Amino acid sequence: MNRALRPLVATTAIFILAYMAAILQFPNMLSTRVIGNLLTDNAFLGIAAVGMTFVIISGGIDLSVGAVIGFTTVLNAILIMWVGLHPFAAFAISLIIAAAFGAVMGAAIHYLKVPAFIVTLAGMFLARGGASVLSPDSIGIKHDLYTSISKSYILLPGGGRLTIIAMIMLAVFAAGIILAHRTRFGSYVYALGGNETSAALMGVPVARTTILIYTLSSTLAGLAGIVFSLYTSAGYSLSALGVELDAIAAVVIGGTLLTGGYGFVAGTFIGVMLQGLVQTYIVFDGTLSSWWTKIVIGALLFMFILLQRLVFSASTPTRNVFWKT
């Protein structure tokens, strides 16, 4: 077996084992209904996590995704309910603003030579604050398109529902896998994460690639915000609080190396599903409290970080890179 695929296989095996253990205890969990809900409930997280995967493979980090999701939900709600735009026009405006936001952050990271961590932290404050300034209260969205989207789904055998937002997430993952492994941009991202200096010497356009990576991440966060507003039919400045951490955890659990240069978009999908499974299990159990979700996700995160150390300590020399700009 290819050595490089080991973390992906480990994640998948753990997901299957965990799912089987859950089924042994609650046979009802093996149904297309549960799987359909798993996909729908985690759609926004999955979409944001695809962007985060690219950022982390390039050796950076994006703390602003949760705030961008919150901002997009508010902007959407205002454009649809107060301005009276058609939802599709509102979606287009939201995506353009999110993309511009990411491009500015990417440019700041590259040209000002400051850690991505602090730039995206500023971005997080700005997006969250901007959303609160637009509207501190939750705005409900009532529009025919929203009701028709939430009512339409593909019926799976067994009564499960594959909703439109779940299909959007699956499409984003498929596009992400192709973008990462089959395009020039994908190779640039991996090269940048491996070693920025070498990448530049090999002719990778570092400035353009860095800006595009953060543009991609913010655009996908904007799309996740649209999906979140479809999911909740509301816009609220404090929605999706802390989703950036869930997204980072999903990426790490999916086997992507945090120092950059190595990882899979498909692994991130398993990471998102594993987090969703933990939540579903806790709902099924009924006696466990919701705070166990955080503890279990923390423990999983720790386990996968350890696994990465064990798999990679033999094959790569110790790297003292703590911050990547």
Next chain:
Amino acid sequence: MKRLNWKGALLRPQFAALAAVLFINWLLFPGFFDITWQDGRLFGSVIDVLNRGAPVAILAIGMTAVIATKGVDLSVGAVMAIAGAVAAVMVTSGSPAIVAVAAALAVGLLCGLWNGVLVTYLEIQPIIATLVLMVAGRGLAQLVTEGSIVTFSDPVLIFIGTGAFLGMPMPVVIAVCLMLLATLAVRRTALGLLIEAVGVNRSAARFAGISSGVLLLVVYTFCGFCAATAGLIVAGDIRGADANNAGLWLELDAILAVVIGGTSLLGGRFSIPMSVVGALIIQAMNTGILISGFSPEFNLVVKSGVIILILVLQSPLVSQWVSARTTALPVRGPKRKPL
């Protein structure tokens, strides 16, 4: 060791920024500098800035040491919640307050030690190593409080949060003591030099004979201790432990305070008193926004503006531009175009 140059220290941009923020506050609210003496303690907006700024200042003291070693500690907010939860649950179950405080501080030390072990011996990047405790820590705190907000009426714990000593609020006294002790420890011994050496180049420091592993452990443990202290103050202030909201996002404020104080995120040179000044600048801005009648959410926008300004000022582009403007005639070659 170099003597402190007070004249030079007071001319730093951070003091100018603090003075500017306080001046704007005074313009918005003419009674800003009024201080009154009542019930054996001082009252006033300035005292309030000090009091409210104390938890972030205490976090910033520990965070400065961590950032100076080229690390970061994202878990301080969660550690605050855990420490507050432990203290609250212990006093409500009948333990003496001293034992509860000691236990909370010990839990903070333990959390810091855990982070330190991950960073030092497992060689995980600090941002990720501490992310584990940041995610799981709030869950642990809720496990301790069993999901509810535990309120208490223990006079000692409440004194830590709201009491006064020699007229000053207790959080301010604790913060000042910690700052003085930490500054003396790093500046009157070789400790500060060793921390800077590890931050600049860990391998080089090890080859120079510094046991960088032990030093990193100590630094992260100290940061956990500071977080637990801040957690006790916040719990005492609201007379209860709120596992969900205690210290929420304060790790970001603490990092911001350290960055405003001039410590580089890339490790090396650091200053604990300047980080405390950074925390005061943040709190003075918060207070200013509140008294000027803007909504508190506006705070985040102003904060991000401040971060962007600092980043631009610290960036290599600007320093290149400044040095290109200030250096004398180039020795050889054509005159350089300004960037």
